[in-house]
Amino acid sequence: AQSVTQLGSHVSVSEGALVLLRCNYSSSVPPYLFWYVQYPNQGLQLLLKYTSAATLVKGINGFEAEFKKSETSFHLTKPSAHMSDAAEYFCAVSDKWRDDMRFGAGTRLTVKP
Amino acid sequence: EADIYQTPRYLVIGTGKKITLECSQTMGHDKMYWYQQDPGMELHLIHYSYGVNSTEKGDLSSESTVSRIRTEHFPLTLESARPSHTSQYLCASSSPLRTGSTGELFFGEGSRLTVL
Numbered sequence: 001a002q003s004v005t006q007l008g009s010h011v012s013v014s015e016g017a018l019v020l021l022r023c024n025y026s027s028s029v030p031p032y033l034f035w036y037v038q039y040p041n042q043g044l045q046l047l048l049k050y051t052s053a054a055t056l057v058k059g060i061n062g063f064e065a066e067f068k069k070s071e072t073s074f075h076l077t078k079p080s081a082h083m084s085d086a087a088e089y090f091c092a093v094s095d096k097w098r099d100d101m102r103f104g105a106g107t108r109l110t111v112k113p
Numbered sequence: 114e115a116d117i118y119q120t121p122r123y124l125v126i127g128t129g130k131k132i133t134l135e136c137s138q139t140m141g142h143d144k145m146y147w148y149q150q151d152p153g154m155e156l157h158l159i160h161y162s163y164g165v166n167s168t169e170k171g172d173l174s175s176e177s178t179v180s181r182i183r184t185e186h187f188p189l190t191l192e193s194a195r196p197s198h199t200s201q202y203l204c205a206s207s208s209p210l211r212t213g214s215t216g217e218l219f220f221g222e223g224s225r226l227t228v229l
Contacts, residue, residue, distance in 0.1 A: 042222050043222045094216045106154070106155050
């Protein structure tokens, strides 16, 4: 069965610092991988997705993620954190054969001034 | 620019009341979902539907029920609300993989339910 593990339920960075949110996946077939962001009292919004094209995926708001098959990872990064990046981030996995998306437990990002 | 809508956004009711959370999407998606999420916590799938007249239970057992009479509409009902039902409920939809999509989910803004 597919699954994702997000390392660190809470990450805190200073404004302007690098953001790194970790996601490792488990899948017996080539995966589709997603990062979603959730702002307070809102639903989830797609940040970016990997669907077997380029391994480095660029998303909205300056975020990007790199698919590393050898490490079964799909970590989310942003070079310089902004206060508006404070939110909950969810990694998710599915694949082209199973119509079944699995979410990680989420990582709360706090950005300090 | 959301094409999936949930009402009400916030609801405070007393124990024993019947409530229905509405979810509508205008994207023509076959598959729809309901997730339950406590504040700052992970998502739990409670119901999903493959299309009209299809409803399935998700990973987390729930006392709520759903119906899918029209493609665009997927309401969730609690016959007798209790304080343990206090949570945020998120509706989502997706286009099936057979259509060439990547299964991306589109979410509504959520309905936050408080049962006193």
